[in-house]
Amino acid sequence: xxxxxxxxxxxxxxxxxxxxxxxxxxxxxxxxxxxxxxxxxxxxxxxxxxxxxxxxxxxxxxxxxxxxxxxxxxxxxxxxxxxxxxxxxxxxxxxxxxxxxxxxxxxxxxxxxxxxxxxxxxxxxxxxxxxxxxxxxxxxxxxxxxxxxxxxxxxxxxxxxxxxxxxxxxxxxxxxxxxxxxxxxxxxxxxxxxxxxxxxxxxxxxxxxxxxxxxxxxxxxxxxxxxxxxxxxxxxxxxxxxxxxxxxxxxxxxxxxxxxxxxxxxxxxxxxxxxxxxxxxxxxxxxxxxxxxxxxxxxxxxxxxxxxxxxxxxxxxxxxxxxxxxxxxxxxxxxxxxxxxxx
Numbered sequence: 001x002x003x004x005x006x007x008x009x010x011x012x013x014x015x016x017x018x019x020x021x022x023x024x025x026x027x028x029x030x031x032x033x034x035x036x037x038x039x040x041x042x043x044x045x046x047x048x049x050x051x052x053x054x055x056x057x058x059x060x061x062x063x064x065x066x067x068x069x070x071x072x073x074x075x076x077x078x079x080x081x082x083x084x085x086x087x088x089x090x091x092x093x094x095x096x097x098x099x100x101x102x103x104x105x106x107x108x109x110x111x112x113x114x115x116x117x118x119x120x121x122x123x124x125x126x127x128x129x130x131x132x133x134x135x136x137x138x139x140x141x142x143x144x145x146x147x148x149x150x151x152x153x154x155x156x157x158x159x160x161x162x163x164x165x166x167x168x169x170x171x172x173x174x175x176x177x178x179x180x181x182x183x184x185x186x187x188x189x190x191x192x193x194x195x196x197x198x199x200x201x202x203x204x205x206x207x208x209x210x211x212x213x214x215x216x217x218x219x220x221x222x223x224x225x226x227x228x229x230x231x232x233x234x235x236x237x238x239x240x241x242x243x244x245x246x247x248x249x250x251x252x253x254x255x256x257x258x259x260x261x262x263x264x265x266x267x268x269x270x271x272x273x274x275x276x277x278x279x280x281x282x283x284x285x286x287x288x289x290x291x292x293x294x295x296x297x298x299x300x301x302x303x304x305x306x307x308x309x310x311x312x313x314x315x316x317x318x319x320x321x322x323x324x325x326x327x328x329x330x331x332x333x334x335x336x337x338x339x340x341x342x343x
Contacts, residue, residue: 084123085115086188093185098178105242108164118157126195126221127214130188134174145171148213164210193341197228201298202291204233208305212245214343234263237281264289283329293334304343318342
């Protein structure tokens with residue numbers, strides 16, 4: 001259930017050091033351990049990160065713990081043609097009934113919609129979004145908004161979304177008010193970055209708020225494929241600990257793939273016991289935990305969040321056909337436009 005999430009106590013720097021010091025060295029690729037304490041620009045706390053290689057040939061996981069049963073699930077490759085709910089092109093909007101609505105936190109819900117057939121998949125490639133449409137009785141024009149599903153691409157019969165309700169957001173308010181059985185018009189897919197296994201050695205996901213959804217879609221897809229050895233770093237900013245979406249799911253990935261996945265959380269209003277970042281996602285934090293720009297095509301950075309975050313980190317000017325120029329912290333740190341993708 002999403003209604004109440006149980007969070008582990010944050011690890012101190014000393015605990016993180018012990019954890020990584022006890023791991024077997026990685027036999028393939030470079031091994032450089034970074035121990036950095038940051039106290040600048042409103043950010044306190046300390047961060048540890050291992051800049052490891054691609055993993056050894058024996059385990060296939062770079063010395064990681066065995067994948068959980070959930071992590072082992074991957075799309076079937078020899079099951080024949082699969083029915084897809086969203087085929088794009090001239091298909092138009094599909095009317096889907098809400099199956100269930102679950103409370104995640106004070107302003108966020110997980111909504112599950114039924115696909116037209118039980119054995120049908122969404123048909124959404126990674127990474128992609130859909131368009132939702134709603135027209136109230138007194139509205140002159142319909143409201144249209146894009147959303148990124150969080151469900152697996154091969155999930156049968158349903159598609160899931162995490163939706164945050166905004167005070168002046170007609171679509172998010174409408175979706176929060178939906179009752180099971182009521183329908184929503186949805187169209188897709190809207191392709192974004194088309195991921196291919198091992199296309200980069202290391203990717204970093206820099207997110208804020210509900211900008212976490214395309215990040216989860218991408219990371220989940222990577223770790224469900226045993227042939228994909230990509231390393232993933234997450235930097236996720238929020239207002240409070242309660243606002244960290246999919247926290248339990250990210251922790252499962254971190255525990256299952258400790259040498260390939262690390263998550264760094266930054267809170268505007270952290271609790272007294274908080275050991276992570278405080279304030280905003282800063283240039284100092286990015287410099288510490290991101291793969292270095294000199295890695296070239298081996299790395300890719302993804303950014304998704306509110307307008308202010310885009311502007312500060314990567315520059316917010318982009319369109320469906322043009323990513324715009326790279327600006328902000330990432331440009332200052334020496335990354336190129338080709339190394340960054342703005343969702």
